[in-house]
Amino acid sequence: MNLLLDLFLTFAKIGMFTFGGGYAxxxxxxxxCVEKKRWITHDEMMDITVIAESTPGPIAxxxxxxxxxxxxxxxxxxxxxxxxxxxxxxxxxxxxKFLDRFLEITWIAHAxxxxxxxxxxxxxxxxxxxxxxxxxxxxxxxxxxxxFAAMLAIDIxxxxxxxxxxxxxxxxxxxxxxxxxxxxxxxGAGK
Amino acid sequence: MIVPELxxxxxxxxxxxxxxxxxxxxxxxxxxxxxxxxDEEMLTYMIAVSESTPGPIMxxxxxxxxxxxxxxxxxxxxxxxxxxPSFVIILLVTALLTxxxxxxxxxxxxxxxxxxxxxxxxxxxxxxxxxxxxAVRDGALLIRPLVLTLxxxxxxxxxxxxxxxxxxPILLICVSAAAxxxxxxx
Numbered sequence: 283m284n285l286l287l288d289l290f291l292t293f294a295k296i297g298m299f300t301f302g303g304g305y306a307x308x309x310x311x312x313x314x315c316v317e318k319k320r321w322i323t324h325d326e327m328m329d330i331t332v333i334a335e336s337t338p339g340p341i342a343x344x345x346x347x348x349x350x351x352x353x354x355x356x357x358x359x360x361x362x363x364x365x366x367x368x369x370x371x372x373x374x375x376x377x378x379k380f381l382d383r384f385l386e387i388t389w390i391a392h393a394x395x396x397x398x399x400x401x402x403x404x405x406x407x408x409x410x411x412x413x414x415x416x417x418x419x420x421x422x423x424x425x426x427x428x429x430f431a432a433m434l435a436i437d438i439x440x441x442x443x444x445x446x447x448x449x450x451x452x453x454x455x456x457x458x459x460x461x462x463x464x465x466x467x468x469x470g471a472g473k
Numbered sequence: 474m475i476v477p478e479l480x481x482x483x484x485x486x487x488x489x490x491x492x493x494x495x496x497x498x499x500x501x502x503x504x505x506x507x508x509x510x511x512d513e514e515m516l517t518y519m520i521a522v523s524e525s526t527p528g529p530i531m532x533x534x535x536x537x538x539x540x541x542x543x544x545x546x547x548x549x550x551x552x553x554x555x556x557x558p559s560f561v562i563i564l565l566v567t568a569l570l571t572x573x574x575x576x577x578x579x580x581x582x583x584x585x586x587x588x589x590x591x592x593x594x595x596x597x598x599x600x601x602x603x604x605x606x607x608a609v610r611d612g613a614l615l616i617r618p619l620v621l622t623l624x625x626x627x628x629x630x631x632x633x634x635x636x637x638x639x640x641x642p643i644l645l646i647c648v649s650a651a652a653x654x655x656x657x658x659x
Contacts (some may be wrong), residue, residue, distance in 0.1 A: 367556055
C-alpha cells in the first residue's frame with residue numbers, strides 16, 4: 283500500500299480508538315508504530331515522548347507529526363496528523379449538532395449534573411499527577427504555588443487576565459533567574 | 474467576524490498548552506469564557522463529552538466550540554488552529570532544531586512554565602470542585618451536589634486502594650451520570 287495512505291489510515295485508526303487522550307494514546311501508538319509497523323524504534327518513541335512534554339499541544343498530535351515526518355517528510359507529517367484529527371473531528375461535529383436538544387431531555391440533564399462533578403475531580407486528579415512528577419525543590423514549588431494562588435484569585439474575582447500571561451511571566455522569571463545565576467557564577471569565578 | 478476570532482483564540486491555546494490533555498483545559502476555559510462562546514456549564518459538559526469520545530480532548534473541544542459558534546467553518550478554523558502550533562513545532566524540532574530544546578536558556582524558560590502550568594490546573598480543579606460541590610441557592614447549601622462530590626471523589630480515589638490504577642476516567646463519567654440521574658430524578 284502507498285505509504286502516505288497507510289500513514290493516514292493508521293493514524294485515523296489510532297484517532298478513532300483512543301479515548302481520554304494524552305498518555306492513554308501512547309500505549310496504542312507504541313504498539314502500532316513501533317511493534318507492528320516498525321516505523322520508528324522504541325528509543326525514538328521515548329525521545330518523542332520527552333519532546334512532546336516540553337512542547338505544547340496534544341501528545342498524540344506530536345507523535346503523529348513526528349512519525350509521519352520520519353517516514354515521508356512534510357507530506358507524511360501532514361497526512362498522519364490529519365488522520366489523527368479526522369475521526370474525532372467528525373464525531374464531535376455530529377454531536378455539536380444535537381447536544382442542545384439532547385440536554386432538554388430531563389434525565390439526560392440530570393446525568394450531566396452528575397458528570398459536571400466528575401469533570402472537576404478528573405481535573406484535580408490530573409493536577410495531582412503533575413505535582414507528583416514535579417521536582418521536589420523550592421523553586422518549582424514556589425512557581426507552582428504562585429501560579430495556583432494567582433489563578434484561584436483570577437477565577438474567584440473573575441479578573442480578565444489570561445492564564446497565558448501567567449505562563450509567559452513564569453517562563454520569563456525563570457529565564458531571568460537562570461541568567462542572574464550564571465552572571466553571578468561568572469563574577470564569583472573572576473574574583 | 475467570528476471565524477478569525479476562533480482561529481486566533483485556539484491558536485493561543487495550541488501555543489501554550491503544555492502538560493497533555495488537561496493542560497489545555499484552563500486555557501480553553503479562559504479563551505472560551507472571556508469571549509462568551511460558551512458558559513461555564515456547557516463547557517464542563519463538553520469536557521465530559523470530549524473525555525468520553527475518542528481523540529485528543531483539546532481537538533474535541535476546539536471542534537465543538539467552533540461548530541457551536543460558526544458551523545463547519547468555525548469548527549475547521551478552531552481545530553486547525555489548535556493543532557497548528559504543535560505540528561509546526563514538531564516539524565521544526567525534528568527537522569532542524571533538536572539542539573534548541575537542549576539549550577540551557579530554553580530549558581530555563583520551560584522550568585518556569587511547567588510548574589506554573591501545574592499550579593494553574595490545580596487551581597482550576599479546586600475551583601471547579603468547590604463551585605460545583607458547595608453550590609448555594611437562596612442562602613442554603615444544596616445537599617445533592619455536596620453528597621455527589623464526596624461520593625464520586627471517594628469512589629474515584631478510593632478505587633486505587635483496591636485496584637492498581639483505580640477506575641478509568643470514562644468509567645467515572647459513566648458512574649457520575651448514573652448518580653446524577655438517581656440523585657436528581659428520584
